[in-house]
Amino acid sequence: MATSCRFGFGSSLASSSQVTSHVFAALQPVAESFLYVLQHIRSSIVVDIPSFRQAFDSATGAMCTVNVTCTVLLRDPFSDMQVVQGIEFDECGSAAEDVHEQTIAQKTTFTVPILDSLPHLRSWRFHPPSTPPSTSPSLTEEYLPTPIRWTDADLMYLLTCLFPSPLVHNQLILSPPLASLPCTSSSPIHLHLHQLIPPAPPPRSAYSKHLPIGTGRPAARTLHLASSSRTCYTAHDARRSLASSLLANKEFVIYMLDRYSVLATLYAETLDTLEGLYRGMIEMLGVGEKEWGERYGQLCGEVDGTCVLEARVEVYLLGMGRGEVEWWVENVEMALELEGDEREGWGGVYRDAAEFLGRAVGEMEHVSGYE
Structure with missing residues (x-):
């Protein structure tokens, strides 16, 4: 075990164990008492007190306040941490120590992309591109959006829109890989999408002298997200079927579509508007649960796309939680x-993502079997 100590006036250093002492005597009794306490915490202690005497020569015999910070590091990972909560020095320099064992539990958390049903607010509903001007003699093909062909690039862009964070961290697995799919096959092509859940770091309770020594390592888990139909005999049909399976989770798709729509709107605003919205969001974090629910009930049925931006953002955030x-x-x-x-460039990226999801949902609604 190694222990390092620092002394100084009016300072408090963050560490795993902190001791604050109020000394109304000379320096020597303080050092002797502190070393006495450390020797009762653990044996084989190395104390580094750089320039301790020089720093307080002028304070000898005077009243002073010394803040002491002690960091205790155990070399043995199977030992329990011993924490000194507080040490009080009296005028004579004697010490009363309060030592106890403390074990901090660590939660195991991971992100699951499929979310619960979330309220869809009409104030952020996706609107398709505007129709051509009335002066046009007819609706030509240049005004019609190109249907999604569901190539490899289209499917990967859909995954980027729905699962941006897992995709960036290489946690999405397509089985079999898209590059290995044949154009046509005599046997069905069954395409699966999985998410790799990395192992969480073991909690501190796993390293204890009272527990047996484990021989295994934490393993990553695989979460199944979607699969294509079993009746696909071409790569195109398999990709389209997998996209349909992903878009069938309407609550999650609309949740992501609304998020991109709000991001595109905010990133197109001026700096002053963003600063005002930022201050309002900070204030919302201090609102109580009762006031939160009452405010959401007041605005939920009244705010739509014709209202000012601040009102639409407020009701959206109230509904999200x-x-x-x-x-x-x-x-x-x-x-x-x-x-x-x-900022304007990123707004265009979010706007394109919202438009793509809106088109994908609209096209899949006309496909048989899409719910």
Whole structure:
């Protein structure tokens, strides 16, 4: 075990164990008492007190306040941590120690992309591109959106829109890989999409002298997300069927579509508007649950796309919940750090994602078997 100690006036250093002492005597009794306590915590202690005497020569015999920070590191991972909660020095320099064992439990968490049903607010409903001007003699093909062909690129873009974080971290697995799919096959092509859940770090309770030594390593888990139909005999049909299976989870798809629509709207606003929205989101985090529910009940049926941006953002965040507000605070803060052109460029990226999801949902609604 190695122990390092630092002394100074009016300072508090963050560490695993902190001791604050109020000394109304000379320096020597303080050092002797502190070393006495450390020797009763653990044997084989190395104490580093750089320039301790020189720093307080002028304070000898005077009243002073010393803040002491002690960091205890155990070399043995199977030992329990011993924490000194507090040490009080009296005028004579004697010490009363309070030592206890403490075990901190660590939760095992991971992100699952398929979310529960979330309220869809009409204020952010996707609107298709505007129709051509009335002066046009007829509706030509240049105004008609190109149907999604569901190539490899189209399917990967859909995965990017629905699961951006798992895709960036290489946690999405397509089985078999898209590159290995034959154009046609005499046997059915069954395409699967899985998400790799990395192992969570073991909790501190797993390293204890009272538990047997484990021989296994934490293994990653695989979460099944979607599969294509078993009646697909071409790569195109398999990709389209897998996309249909993903888009069948309408609650999650609309949740992501609304998120991209809000992001595109916010990133197109001025810096002053973003700063005002950022301050409003910070204030929302301090609202109580009762007031939160009452405010959402007042605005939910009254706010639509014709209302001002601030009202639409407020009712959207109220419907998403407090956890979503924290996520939006971070994203608006990042938007504030971008320059005008860069922020506008990201707004276009989010707008394209919302339009693609809207087109994909609209096309799949006309496919037989799409629910």
